[in-house]
Amino acid sequence: MGLGHLSYVWLALIGAMFPTLMIVLVVMMPETPRYLLSVNRRNDAIRTVAWLRGPHIDPDDECCNIESNLDQQETMAWSEFLKPSIYRPLVISLLLMVFQQFSGINAVMFYTQSIFEGAGFRNGAYAAVIVGAVQVVFTCVCAILMDKAGRKMLLILAGIGMTVSAGTFGLYYQLKTPSGNDLSGLSLSSMIVYIISFSLGWGAIPWLIMSEIFPSRARGAASGIATLVNWTCAFIVTLTFSDMMDSLTEQGTFWFFGGVCFVATLFVVIFVPETKGRTLEEIEARFGSRSPIVKSIVSERHPLQDSDVEDEETGKE
Known part of the structure; x- marks a missing residue:
């Protein structure tokens, strides 16, 4: 069996060249x-x-x-995960990883060709190439913007874009009829907006935040746990995507992904701190002193008062 002009054997061999080169390097x-x-x-x-x-x-x-x-640095003991300065950033990091995968990105990427062919495009492979190119370009844009716009703002804007585009993609499937009213432009634009939004925020920033919110002594173990959760969720979503399309219908599946993106956006607004320009000590003090949601509200309304309270807490310690 071939894939275009390239057999699967050669495709596998070419794919194996890059991991082999990585091992050597x-x-x-x-x-x-x-x-x-x-x-x-x-x-x-x-x-x-x-x-x-x-x-x-x-x-x-x-x-x-x-x-x-x-x-x-002190030796890290597993009992330290009970401390607020460690379990709070761990919970935030784990939920960011869960939201990243249950937004449906891997299902969308793995099934891009079949999605577009089902949406009426004669050659879904070309659409898949377009989507991949868009992802590469806007991931580079994200790398430029994240230190200017801030991690939290990009996550919020990206979450809104993913929510809307997943909703309109579900709307396309809802309005599509066997007689073929031409809404293929809606499906293509929804997919591209979804990929742009993901690449600008939820693709890279959860991994960056994970590296910034953990204390140094806990970073190795906590990052390993978060990575395990991320790829476990990726496996679950990829495995169940076809069954979801059958049981929830196409529009229901994308509305489910849109709902996850909406909840993820609310989570970022309420719980995720901005790490841009913050030192590791400042971030650790934020998680260790008080609940992040209370601290965020107080710091936005009364920044001087919040600073005074921090000084009092430090003095008590």
Whole structure:
């Protein structure tokens, strides 16, 4: 069986070339300076820093900074996940991952060709190429905008766009008739707006926020848990998408995804903090002192009062 002019055997071989190249390059990659210093290999750490930073940075000074941070870090125990400064960002990160996948992105991407062919396009493969190109372009746009517009604002705007576009895609299936009233433009525009919105916000930013809201000592374990949840949800959505289309109908499935996007947007508005321009210590203090929702409301209405309360809490500690 072939796929266009390329057999599945050659398609698999070409796909295997890139992981093989990655394995070779990873073997050649040096260990991180932080790890080398943690196992008392300071000379190797200095050489690695010099290779990474170039000739304009003093590698010995940077290693001293890393060592000072290592001295301050404590060994992470699993019981620390009961602390608000860790379980609150963990819950937020896990829910962001769940919302990211149950927005339906992997189902939409994996079934793009069949979706467009079902929507009346003669060659859904071309539509799938267009969707993939749009995703690449707007993911690059997201990388430029996230440090200017802020993570939270992009997530909110992207969630609104995904909610509306998933709703209009469901509307297309609702209005489509066997006699063929031509609404193919509605399906294509809905899909493109959905992909643009996802790429601008929910594609990359949940992963970035995950790396910014955890304390350093908890980041490895917490990030691993969040990644596991993300790909488990991806597996579930991809596995059940065809059954959802049969049981909920096409329009019901996309309205379900739109509902998830709406709930995700509300969640970001209420619970997710803005991490742009915040230090790790500020973020940890935010989660450790009070509920993020209360702290967000107070800081927006009375920023000076909120700062005074933080100083009082710090003094009590």
